[in-house]
Amino acid sequence: MIIKETYPVAADDMSVAGDVSASIKRQMKRLGIPNQIMRRVSVCTYEAEINLVIHSDGGEIDFAISEDEICVHVRDVGPGIPDLDKAMTEGFSTATSEVRNMGFGAGMGLPNMKRNADGFAITSEVGKGTDIVMTFNI
Amino acid sequence: MSEYLHSVSLDRSKCTGCTTCLKRCPTEAIRIRHNSASIIHERCIDCGECIKVCPHHAKVALTDPIDVIKGFKYAIALPAPTLYAQFQGVHKPEPIIAALLRLGFDDVFEVARAAEIVSYAISKALREQDRPKPVISSACPAVLRLIQIHFPALLDNVIDFISPMEAAAKIAKEEYARKHGVDIAEVGAFFISPCAAKMTAVKSPIGQQKSYVDGVIAIKDVYKDMRAAMHKGFDPVEIERASTVGIKWAVPGGEADALGIKSSLCVDGIENVKNVLEQIENARIRNLMYFEGLACVNGCLGGPLTVENSFVAKNRLRSVMSRTEQKSVQRTKIFETACETLRMTEEIEPNNSMQLEGTMKERIAMSERINEIEKSLPGLDCGSCGSPTCRALAWDIAHGFANELNCIFKMNARINALAAEMVTLGTSTRFNTLQDSARLREMRQELRADDDTV
Known part of the structure; x- marks a missing residue:
């Protein structure tokens, strides 16, 4: 048995950023996912959602739960990350000062996601988009 | 924590079932059924929002004289x-x-x-x-x-x-x-x-x-x-x-x-x-x-x-x-x-009344059902059904506390469909008449049965 939901995330609209991760959290609360796990998943989905809004040209987040695992699949339609190693370094950010002034873009997003997930895989191609799969053991 | 006593309660004689309180409850603890509000006690946090908004003063706080x-x-x-x-x-x-x-x-x-x-x-x-x-x-x-x-x-x-x-x-x-x-x-x-x-x-x-x-x-x-x-x-x-x-x-x-x-x-x-x-x-x-x-x-x-x-x-x-x-x-x-x-002596326990019950497998199955039902609802969160949101109604239906026809949009669609069917039956040939009157009787019963469950 598995639940899978797909949530679209539009680029640039900061006013709704956080809605998708809130919906995902509501699902987890209803299912009674243990707090520790829920917290980590929430951090990751929130970071991913903010990334999609700030950096991407729009994308989607898949959220799936089975009996023993939660899987969060994030993908966008561009622009792609030129240097993945650099993007995975803490403190590295390409965010504009405008975004930084809003308290985002500290260069902690991707490293933070990797740290909080049990499994983390990222691929990216410039001009095509970025694809992240995160898994969490229940 | 098993037994709850609540201060916030309902004076049924004053309640008109108007849904004003329904949407203001922060824990979705109110339902309107049979033209009157009712409080889901496990969820009520006694915040008093419903007392403040009720235009008929039907929500009251029990205190000592x-x-x-x-x-x-x-x-x-x-x-x-x-x-x-x-x-x-x-x-x-x-x-x-x-x-x-x-x-x-x-x-x-x-x-x-x-x-x-x-x-x-x-x-x-x-x-x-x-x-x-x-x-x-x-x-x-x-x-x-x-x-x-x-x-x-x-x-x-x-x-x-x-x-x-x-x-x-x-x-x-x-x-x-x-x-x-x-x-x-x-x-x-x-x-x-x-x-x-x-x-x-x-x-x-x-x-x-x-x-x-x-x-x-x-x-x-x-x-x-x-x-x-x-x-x-x-x-x-x-x-x-x-x-x-x-x-x-x-x-x-x-x-x-x-x-x-x-x-x-x-x-x-x-x-x-x-x-x-x-x-x-x-x-x-x-x-x-x-x-x-x-x-x-x-x-x-x-x-x-x-x-x-x-x-x-x-x-x-x-x-x-x-x-x-x-x-x-x-x-x-x-x-x-x-x-x-002045330190507390007891742990503060979580309240799981908004969580699904059963094994993880059962919870996932139930959640899936709720999601499916929710998708079939209009998503307007109008409250006319007596549940605060379409999602809450989906939960209520999945748990057997409500049925789909509590939703006035669903009800409307159903009545239209039945009406259309009746028109068809009314204009049908004499050849079908016997069969049709049997179907009409069935439909009447169906409607009545739905009415009973509401």
């Missing part, structure tokens, strides 16, 4: 600081305290005094290492219950001290028994309350085995008699008095102010509290030491059992405070012992 004090040989009144802001033209606590004595109380212990003691104990405890930040105030019982239901992950952040009301009852009874050399069991302490949730907090305490408070009396229930008592003038009152440090707990931000914490955040209004707790849970608010969440707009001054408009009351309380001692004048001995004796 003043006669409750007759059950004890000695009765002590515990006035909430909010009481000091209720009387027009009264800008100091003395006449109010005197009026309470006239009502039949043997003594008065200001809850504001206990608030000073609790402030001291909390500010000392905040210096303890390894406390998860932000530390969350335990003063508002409705917010505590909200955290139990919606934010169980934050329960560890809640400060483990009992509320000023509890502290006041404990200290007042001990002091009275010692001073007058009487048995403490003969001394009753009664909270004069702006708040419905305090009643529940006394009957089903959180963080303690048993409440120290022996009764909760609504401000609005004693207002008239106190007003009358005040007109008669008063003798000077000789009790140890609270300073502004304690009185300002009634105002939003007053608690954090009393604790002397710079990095604090105070939010009033239950929906606002919910939103900010969401942010705290997501770790979006950094470097915050203390969070004070108050269910009512304007804090306790906006409580459902008050008389005065909360904004007017806020102004008046400021005036009361300008005439009161600014610094705590109490003995330090109580303060020091309080750091230990």
Whole structure:
């Protein structure tokens, strides 16, 4: 048995950023996912959602739960990350000062996601988009 | 925690089933069925939102009548600081305290005094290492219950001290028994309350085995008699008095102010509290030491059992405070012992009433069903079905508490379809007549059956 939901995330609209991760959290609360796990998943989905809004040209987040695992699949339609190693370094950010002034873009997003997930895989191609799969053991 | 007693309840004779309260409930604890509201008790946090919005005054808070004090040989009144802001033209606590004595109380212990003691104990405890930040105030019982239901992950952040009301009852009874050399069991302490949730907090305490408070009396229930008592003038009152440090707990931000914490955040209004707790849970608010969440707009001054408009009351309380001692004048001995004796003794447990039941597999299956049903609903969250949102209706249908035709849009579609079918039947050939009248009978029965389940 598995639940899978797909949530679209539009680029640039900061006013709704956080809605998708809130919906995902509501699902987890209803299912009674243990707090520790829920917290980590929430951090990751929130970071991913903010990334999609700030950096991407729009994308989607898949959220799936089975009996023993939660899987969060994030993908966008561009622009792609030129240097993945650099993007995975803490403190590295390409965010504009405008975004930084809003308290985002500290260069902690991707490293933070990797740290909080049990499994983390990222691929990216410039001009095509970025694809992240995160898994969490229940 | 298995048995709940709630202060907030419904006067069915006044309820018209109008759905006003339905959408205001922060825990989706209200349903309208058979033209009347009903409260899901496991979910109700006694915030009093429904009491405030009900245009028919069908939502009420059960509290104790003043006669409750007759059950004890000695009765002590515990006035909430909010009481000091209720009387027009009264800008100091003395006449109010005197009026309470006239009502039949043997003594008065200001809850504001206990608030000073609790402030001291909390500010000392905040210096303890390894406390998860932000530390969350335990003063508002409705917010505590909200955290139990919606934010169980934050329960560890809640400060483990009992509320000023509890502290006041404990200290007042001990002091009275010692001073007058009487048995403490003969001394009753009664909270004069702006708040419905305090009643529940006394009957089903959180963080303690048993409440120290022996009764909760609504401000609005004693207002008239106190007003009358005040007109008669008063003798000077000789009790140890609270300073502004304690009185300002009634105002939003007053608690954090009393604790002397710079990095604090105070939010009033239950929906606002919910939103900010969401942010705290997501770790979006950094470097915050203390969070004070108050269910009512304007804090306790906006409580459902008050008389005065909360904004007017806020102004008046400021005036009361300008005439009161600014610094705590109490003995330090109580303060020091309080750091230990006023700690909560019980863990605060999460409330799982908004979670699905069963094994993970069963929960996933159920969740899937709810999602499917929700997708088939219009998504307007109009409330006409009697559930607060389409999602809530989906939950109710999946659990067998409602059926699809509670949704007026679904009902409408169904009636249209049946009507269309009847037209077809009405114009059908004689050849089909026998068969058709059988179908018509069936349809009539179907409609009736649906009606019965609604």
